[in-house]
Amino acid sequence: MLNPKWLNTFATLVETGSFTKTAERLYMTQPGVSQHVKKLEDELGETLIFREGKQFELTREGIMLNAFIAEQNQQQADFLARMKDDDPHQGAIRIACSGAMAMKLYPSLLNLQTLHSGLSVQLEAAPADRIRQMLIDNQTDIGITTQKFDQPVFEETLLGEEALCVILPAKVQIPLGDFHALSSLGYIHHPDGKHYADLVLGTNFPEEYRSIEALEHRGFVNQLAQILLPVSKGIGFTVLPESVMTGFEQKEKLTVLTLESPVSQSLFLSQKKYRDLPKRFDKVMELILQATN
Incomplete structure (x- = not known):
């Protein structure tokens, strides 16, 4: 994996077009900037820049690396935006429950999906031991069972009888x-x-x-x-x-x-402790409560 600090130094150098300005912006020395570029070249086995006095030109490989850095930065920005954008009408609804509960709950979930096509209902009917393991392995977001697991990793709520x-x-x-x-x-x-x-x-x-x-x-x-x-x-x-x-x-x-x-x-709803459910589960919780009361 390429060192992020070296990549940041290289991208800043390309942006400023100056070793001096890069050093000032990153609070480094000019030899430090040169050293980061040299380490990248050694790591990649390619020449990234040609120096001409105080000026430099990017090689073909340097241009490719700069494009790669820009792509990575954009991917990170997109990822952070997705984390903050919790759309209540988009994403997977993963639930594991008994067959009897699945029969009661599934029609309501399908109606919800019909209203919001960005939702994907993933409902699995399974015994309690399977549901517990699915929760542990992060294969489902919530489980509904007649058994309380009593494990510190879970948060469990009594739904009813x-x-x-x-x-x-x-x-x-x-x-x-x-x-x-x-x-x-x-x-x-x-x-x-x-x-x-x-x-x-x-x-x-x-x-x-x-x-x-x-x-x-x-x-x-x-x-x-x-x-x-x-x-x-x-x-x-x-x-x-x-x-x-x-x-x-x-x-x-x-x-x-x-x-x-x-x-x-008793019916219990179980989920991983310290893991907040996405907003799309707000309506799902309402449907579960309606199905169990």
């Missing part, structure tokens, strides 16, 4: 507290199926519920939007956030089991 529901086919009637009747339907498993079932079934049927593995699995669905489809067709039951059922197109074919002990989980 999200109800978890046991969802059944609408035609099925399960008496309150009848785990046998419920389990006989069979379970529609999914990536968060164990976590949700342990929370809800473990709380409401502590004597009968042993584990997700002990239930008969009537299917496994990896796509969140499709998990309730087999339930709507009477194939089994599942456990999901209430918002997933609310967003399901055929929700009239579903019903929610009445529980003696309703279960909800």
